[in-house]
Amino acid sequence: MQITDNHTDQTDLRIIKTARTEQAINEAVDNGYWPLVKPFVPLPDIRVKFAVSQNKTTGKITVAHDYRNENIASFIKPVNEFIKSTQQDVSEIDSNFIIPKYITPKTEQTTVIGWTYYYPYHFESPFAAYLIPPDLQIGETVLLEDLIEDVVGSSWNQGDTYRLASCKAIWDGKEFVLLHDPANRISQMIG
Amino acid sequence: MKYNPITQDLYTDTGTFIKQLHCPLAKKWDGLAVTSTAMAKVCSACNRAVYDTAKLSDSEMLTMLDKAPGTCLKVDFEQPNLTITYANHR
Numbered sequence: 001m002q003i004t005d006n007h008t009d010q011t012d013l014r015i016i017k018t019a020r021t022e023q024a025i026n027e028a029v030d031n032g033y034w035p036l037v038k039p040f041v042p043l044p045d046i047r048v049k050f051a052v053s054q055n056k057t058t059g060k061i062t063v064a065h066d067y068r069n070e071n072i073a074s075f076i077k078p079v080n081e082f083i084k085s086t087q088q089d090v091s092e093i094d095s096n097f098i099i100p101k102y103i104t105p106k107t108e109q110t111t112v113i114g115w116t117y118y119y120p121y122h123f124e125s126p127f128a129a130y131l132i133p134p135d136l137q138i139g140e141t142v143l144l145e146d147l148i149e150d151v152v153g154s155s156w157n158q159g160d161t162y163r164l165a166s167c168k169a170i171w172d173g174k175e176f177v178l179l180h181d182p183a184n185r186i187s188q189m190i191g
Numbered sequence: 192m193k194y195n196p197i198t199q200d201l202y203t204d205t206g207t208f209i210k211q212l213h214c215p216l217a218k219k220w221d222g223l224a225v226t227s228t229a230m231a232k233v234c235s236a237c238n239r240a241v242y243d244t245a246k247l248s249d250s251e252m253l254t255m256l257d258k259a260p261g262t263c264l265k266v267d268f269e270q271p272n273l274t275i276t277y278a279n280h281r
Contacts, residue, residue, distance in 0.1 A: 006273050013216070046278055048197070066275045082244065106227060110274040120277060153217075156268040156275060162196045166215040166235055178202075188220055190241055191212030 001036065013168065016176070018146035028131045035129035036175075044148035048120045048160040052113040061112065067158055088171075133145060138173040151178065155184045161185075161186040192249050194266050203249035206280045209277045210256055214266060220265050228273065232265075239263050245270040 019025040022052070025035045054061045128148045144167050153164025169176035192200040206250070210250040216236050219251070223232035223241055231240045241263040244252065255262055266273060 010214065010242070050277065063278065065277045068274060113219075145215055154268075156196070158275075160275070164217075165199075165213070166217065186219060187269060189194070189212045189262060189266060190218045190220065190265045191199065191210075191214040 007100070009046055013141060013143040014133070015145050016133075016136075016142045016169075017131045018128055018148060019131055020123060020146075025129045025131075032134055033131035034134070036132055037127060037129040038148045039127055040123055041150060042119050042121070043152065043163070044119075045121060045152055046121070046150055046161050047117040047161050048162075048171060049117050049158070051111065051115045051174070053109045054112045055108050057108055061152050062109070065160075076164050102176050104141070117159075136171050138171060141179070142169055142171060142176070143167075144176060144178075146171050147178075149178065151180060152182065152185060153180075154189070156187055161166050170182075192244060192252070192266075192272060193274050193280075194268070195276050195279070195281075196268065197277055198279060198281075200279070201244070201264065202276070203253065204274075204278050205249075207249075207253065208281055210262075210264060212248075212261075212266065216258050216265070219269060220267075234263060237263075241265050245272060 017028075019028050019035065025037070029035060038060050049065060051064050052061050054065070126187075131133065132150065147164055151164040151167070152161050155161045164180060168179040171177075171181065192204060193206070195202075195211075199212045201208060201212055204219070218234055218236065218241075220232065220241075220243075223234050225232055226240070229243070231242045231266065232241070233243050239261070242252075242255070244264050244266050247255070252264070268275060
């Protein structure tokens with residue numbers, strides 16, 4: 001990955017770019033920028049989930065990330081397990097018992113990995129640098145186009161959380177002060 | 192439709208790529224100007240309409256983006272016609 005330059009959206013703010021490799025950082029230095037180098041530290045609060053079910057006959061797997069996925073066996077409890085869990089003898093089940101759709105047996109599917117959380121982002125280097133233009137003024141508000149800091153930007157009501165991709169910030173002469181309210185988490189995306 | 196919040200890619204239910212959603216200005220739906228239709232609002236930063244994908248079908252979005260690739264869209268992670276995925280279909 002080189003210097004990020006993905007977006008040309010209109011904004012009145014100066015855009016501060018991020019370089020994520022040694023080569024990209026040094027190229028920016030050659031072009032007159034000062035690199036504000038920072039380590040990339042993954043935030044444990046940022047995490048997403050997955051589960052895997054497998055077809056017992058074919059071996060093929062299904063990966064799910066959303067509880068609403070109807071094919072994941074770990075979500076749709078097989079009826080025989082449901083019956084076991086209720087301690088009922090099968091003979092006691094009313095012949096008119098109607099199995100609701102959400103416990104429809106998926107007898108060919110078995111859960112091989114239950115719902116598990118993981119950190120989902122990958123970056124080429126464990127460090128990156130904001131590229132400071134020589135005329136940046138103290139107190140100037142800018143747009144950090146590709147945020148290095150791991151900040152929770154959005155979340156989903158199933159528990160998954162995602163990092164903030166870009167953020168407005170004020171340059172204080174040494175650091176960028178992020179203009180982001182952590183409580184202002186959203187569950188939508190526009191673009 | 193399917194949405195990947197990691198890559199910000201939006202797909203149809205069958206996995207056809209629709210658009211990568213990104214706005215560096217982090218605009219919020221509630222902050223956009225209302226229009227005569229509930230299907231869209233207007234963003235003052237770029238003076239563009241932003242369409243609510245909750246009120247659009249996959250085929251309607253593909254047609255819309257085919258005619259105007261820069262069309263802005265809004266997805267809500269909890270809208271009924273959306274499934275979250277982390278698979279990369281591209």
